[in-house]
Amino acid sequence: MRKKWGNIGNKTIPFIFLAAILVFWQLIVDRGIIARYILPSPVDVILVGMKILPEIKVHLYTTLQEALTGLMVAIVFSLLLAMLMDNFSLIQKAVQPLLIVSQTIPTMVLAPLFAMWFGFGLLPKIMVVILVCFFPLVVSLLEGLNSLDPDFLNLMKSMKANRWQMFYLAKFPSALPNFFSGLKIAATYSIIGAVIGEWMGGKAGLGVYMTRVRQSFALDKVFATILIIVFLSLVLFKIIELIQFLLMPWRRAINK
Amino acid sequence: MLRRLLIILFYWERRINIKLRVSNFTQQYEGMPIIEDVSFYLQEDEFVTLIGPSGCGKSTIFNMIAGIVPIDEGKVSIDGEDCTGKIGQVSYMYQKDLLLPWKRVIDNTALPLIIKGDSIKEARKKIIPYLALFGLEGFEYKYPAQLSGGMRQRAALLRTYMFSKDIVLLDEPFGGLDAITRSKMQYWLLEVADQVRASVLFITHDIEEAIYLSDRIYVLTERPARVREEVAISLPRPRAREIVTSAQFNRIKKHILFSLS
Numbered sequence: 001m002r003k004k005w006g007n008i009g010n011k012t013i014p015f016i017f018l019a020a021i022l023v024f025w026q027l028i029v030d031r032g033i034i035a036r037y038i039l040p041s042p043v044d045v046i047l048v049g050m051k052i053l054p055e056i057k058v059h060l061y062t063t064l065q066e067a068l069t070g071l072m073v074a075i076v077f078s079l080l081l082a083m084l085m086d087n088f089s090l091i092q093k094a095v096q097p098l099l100i101v102s103q104t105i106p107t108m109v110l111a112p113l114f115a116m117w118f119g120f121g122l123l124p125k126i127m128v129v130i131l132v133c134f135f136p137l138v139v140s141l142l143e144g145l146n147s148l149d150p151d152f153l154n155l156m157k158s159m160k161a162n163r164w165q166m167f168y169l170a171k172f173p174s175a176l177p178n179f180f181s182g183l184k185i186a187a188t189y190s191i192i193g194a195v196i197g198e199w200m201g202g203k204a205g206l207g208v209y210m211t212r213v214r215q216s217f218a219l220d221k222v223f224a225t226i227l228i229i230v231f232l233s234l235v236l237f238k239i240i241e242l243i244q245f246l247l248m249p250w251r252r253a254i255n256k
Numbered sequence: 257m258l259r260r261l262l263i264i265l266f267y268w269e270r271r272i273n274i275k276l277r278v279s280n281f282t283q284q285y286e287g288m289p290i291i292e293d294v295s296f297y298l299q300e301d302e303f304v305t306l307i308g309p310s311g312c313g314k315s316t317i318f319n320m321i322a323g324i325v326p327i328d329e330g331k332v333s334i335d336g337e338d339c340t341g342k343i344g345q346v347s348y349m350y351q352k353d354l355l356l357p358w359k360r361v362i363d364n365t366a367l368p369l370i371i372k373g374d375s376i377k378e379a380r381k382k383i384i385p386y387l388a389l390f391g392l393e394g395f396e397y398k399y400p401a402q403l404s405g406g407m408r409q410r411a412a413l414l415r416t417y418m419f420s421k422d423i424v425l426l427d428e429p430f431g432g433l434d435a436i437t438r439s440k441m442q443y444w445l446l447e448v449a450d451q452v453r454a455s456v457l458f459i460t461h462d463i464e465e466a467i468y469l470s471d472r473i474y475v476l477t478e479r480p481a482r483v484r485e486e487v488a489i490s491l492p493r494p495r496a497r498e499i500v501t502s503a504q505f506n507r508i509k510k511h512i513l514f515s516l517s
Contacts, residue, residue, distance in 0.1 A: 155354050158322045159419055160344035161371045169370070173358045250358045250399045 040220035049224035060228065062204040066122055066197065067190040067236075070129025074186060077130070078137035083167070085138075086145045103135050107196055115200035125197030125205065132193040133186035140182025144175025180244040187236040191229055273300040274336070275455040276321070276346075276423050281330035283316060289480040290316060294330075296474050296483060298423065298455050305458040305466040307512065308476030314459045315351070317481070318425050321457075322348045334423065347454075349416040351428040353408040355400035361411050362387075362396040368419040383418065389448060390414040406437040413445075417452060427459045442468055443497055450494070463512050467491070468500055475515045485515050 022042045028034055029041035036044070085092040107128060114124035148171055156166050198207025206225055213221035245252070276298040283291040290313040298304050306314050319325040321332055323343040332340045339345045355364045363370075365386075366379035374382070387393045390410050400408055409429055416424060429445075430438045442465055449456055460466050466473050473487040489508060491499060499505055 149352070149354070151350055151352060152354055152356070154319070154324050155348070155350060156367075156371065157324055157343060158346075158348045159368045159371050165371055169367070170356060173356070176358075248358070250401070253399045253402055 037217065037219060040223055044220050045223040045227060048220040049227055052221060052224060056206070056209060056225070056228065059204050059206050059209040060232070062122075062208075063191065063194045063198065063206040064232065066125040066194040066205065067129055069122075070126040070193065071133050071187060071190040073126070074130045074133035074137055074190075075183070078134055078141055082138050082141035082145060085142060086171070087163075092142075099135065099138060102131075107132055107193065111196050111200050114197065120200075120202050124200070125194050125202070128197035129190045129193040132189040136182045136185040136189065137179075140178045140185075141175055144178030145171050147178065148174040176244075176248060180240065180248075184237055184240050187240050188233040191233045191236065195229060274298070275300050275302075275334065276457065277331075277333045278317070278321060279331040279333070281317060281320060281327070283313070283320065283325075283328045283330075285316070291320075292480040292482050294476070294481060294483055296486070298457050300422075300455055301453055302471050303449060303456045303458065303469055305460060305470040305473045306476055307460055307463065307466045307473055307516070308481060309478050309516065310461050312476055312479050313481040314476065315427055318348065318427050318457075318459065321425060322346055345421060346423045346425050347416045347419040347421045348425045349412055349427060349429055351431050353400070353405075353412040355408055355411055355415075357400055360397050360399055361392060361403070364400065365392075365411055365415040365418055367415055383414070386414055386417070389451060390417075391444065404437075405433050406441055409433065409441060410444075413448070417454075422454055424454045424456045425459075426456060428461070430465070431460070438465075439497070445469065446493075446495065463509055463516070464500055467505060467508050467512070468495060473512065475512060487512060487515075 025039075026041050026043060029036060029039060029044075040048070081095070085095060110131065111124070111128050114127045118124040118127060152170050152174075153166055156170060161169070194205065195207040195210070198205035199211055202208050206229060210222060210225045213225065274297050277295075278297070279295050281291050281294040282289070294317060296304070296306070306317065308314055316325060320327050320330070323339075323341050323345070327341055330340070331338065332342075334345050355361075356367070359367075362380050362383050363376065366374070366376070366383050369379035369382055370376065383396070387396055390413065392407070392410055392414060395403060395407060395411075400411070403411065413426075413429065416426075430441050433441060446469060458466070458469060467489055470489050473489060474483050475485045475487065476482065477484050487508065491502075491504065491508075
């Protein structure tokens with residue numbers, strides 16, 4: 001029995017499960033068990049989603065711009081901080097606890113503060129994105145930089161390598177697998193971060209659009225927006241997987 | 257009187273061409289003595305082995321010579337010059353192959369050249385003539401994970417050689433290999449050592465390997481490591497594989513076995 005399920009493959013099982021949920025959901029709404037204005041059916045959501053695509057485009061671009069800018073800045077800062085923490089144990093000791101505590105502060109609380117401090121432009125949203133992306137990136141980078149066998153560094157030392165050579169020839173490449181796992185998490189966070197930032201107000205963005213349609217009780221549009229956010233996060237995730245695939249050719253060689 | 261003695265000593269060193277001399281190494285680790293007054297020397301083109309029980313501090317001695325570990329007490333001199341604690345005076349190969357998994361074999365072996373400042377292109381060009389001698393032809397563009405254990409050690413040895421110091425420290429390079437591959441690699445190492453003319457200091461805890469490869473053997477005691485005995489191996493060279501079954505070989509083996517226990 002167990003073997004039979006194993007043969008179906010890991011990819012088909014979640015799809016079948018998802019399809020079952022969707023069919024169930026569709027039936028509940030179609031039979032009138034739950035009213036349409038409270039819970040729109042999957043088919044409604046997809047139809048509305050196609051319809052609002054032209055008007056939502058500008059919001060989508062704005063959110064994407066905030067998310068990507070924030071992500072880039074977070075990558076640069078996390079790289080700098082991880083390098084500093086890796087090289088100077090004093091900095092590591094001073095910063096590490098603060099870094100962890102900073103993660104217990106809910107983003108939802110900070111977003112309105114950022115709106116108060118930085119206004120309603122792009123900046124406060126980018127700040128939220130940086131904040132949510134920063135932590136997974138720094139932690140994964142630090143872990144990656146520490147994962148190298150210290151004998152590698154001794155070997156390079158015996159060859160008279162300087163600190164910078166040890167970093168870019170050995171330490172950084174060895175941190176890449178960890179870095180990419182952190183980056184995948186950060187990328188999905190970045191879209192959510194931008195949307196949360198936009199809830200506090202602004203001219204455009206998926207979060208702004210979502211607030212508007214929610215206030216006019218167009219729940220089908222709210223759902224359609226959620227769908228788009230999920231789709232966007234998944235695309236970003238896949239793009240990063242692709243970059244990883246291209247940047248780490250030795251992994252492919254091993255799997256052959 | 258003293259001065260005359262020093263002059264005599266100086267000329268004596270010159271006469272037999274001592275490449276490396278380790279004097280009175282004494283080292284502690286976390287308050288425990290691990291090495292006690294160890295002295296030995298290595299002549300030009302000589303193959304010398306330090307043999308001792310596992311964990312007796314042999315690798316620490318190498319780290320001290322290479323200048324990676326700070327030396328508590330003792331002196332290292334290379335070609336008569338004081339090189340105590342100096343990094344980059346010897347080519348050093350670890351027990352682990354330590355190949356970087358993201359670099360192809362050719363770039364891994366070129367690592368010392370790249371550290372010295374060569375471009376990747378220049379470095380690769382310098383590697384190519386040595387690929388055949390080290391048995392890596394056809395494997396230069398593979399990644400380490402695609403190679404067998406023996407091939408990986410060959411690559412690690414070529415990388416060590418490319419650092420191009422004429423003193424080579426080899427720390428149990430074949431320790432992780434199976435017996436058959438190991439025996440082939442020993443034979444091959446003798447061939448290579450013969451062609452590249454290097455003075456080799458070797459670590460092992462395999463008596464047979466030590467006798468087969470060496471000109472002289474220093475037998476070390478258990479921790480703290482001291483030199484128990486120096487054994488000269490007068491077996492003729494080049495040595496065929498069958499030599500390990502000869503009576504003379506077995507006599508030496510028996511002697512060292514007793515010396516170790």
